[in-house]
Amino acid sequence: MTLHLLLSAGRGPLECAWAVAELTRRLESSATADGPAARGRPEITVARVESVPGDRPGTLRSVLVRIDGPGAAAFAASWSGTLCWRAASPYRKVGRKNWYVISQPVDPEVATTAFTETDVDLVPCRTGGPGGQHRNKASTAVRATHRPTGLTVVVDTERQLSQNRRLAVELLRSKIADGNQSAAQAAVTARWQVHDDLVRGNPTRIERPT
Known part of the structure; x- marks a missing residue:
């Protein structure tokens, strides 16, 4: 132990x-x-x-x-x-x-959460709202899900499916990196709080x- x-x-x-x-x-x-x-x-x-x-x-x-x-x-x-x-x-x-x-x-x-692209499920989808006829008729948007954490993002900013897939993966990578950084900062903060617990x-x- x-x-x-x-x-x-x-x-x-x-x-x-x-x-x-x-x-x-x-x-x-x-x-x-x-x-x-x-x-x-x-x-x-x-x-x-x-x-x-x-x-x-x-x-x-x-x-x-x-x-x-x-x-x-x-x-x-x-x-x-x-x-x-x-x-x-x-x-x-x-x-x-x-x-x-x-x-x-x-x-x-x-x-911390390690990010691997093989842990990401990418599914083409359609999104509603403004954006022109192409966006409404073609499934160029992408829903990306990081299986270990369940984190999901939808990207439809580009007209090509491949570009949205790439952006979705990078967006998930960035969000997980931010989460790891926040966890590390929270651990440091918790340790500093011990200094104020003295009775x-x-x-x-x-x-x-x-």
């Missing part, structure tokens, strides 16, 4: 970016073979997929980690929610010692320096 967690400092101060880095290291160390094996959990591995550095060296505004192994679901659940790094700030003198981080499962994979207080997990 493979799962992904996104750890984010949200809109917190620089100490929260420090907390993301510290908590990520703690997460990685707790996933080593010795840790899970000693506690009777299935072995898992953790790898950083991507990260956004913070304003100070060694800090992270966010990090995406991939968790692999039969115990991935249980391990990810134990590291999900509001995490708290409890330690004094290394950057300034403040009384606060609780620095909160959001950790949520995300799906970095975006489902300070009542953490699901508290970690301290050893």
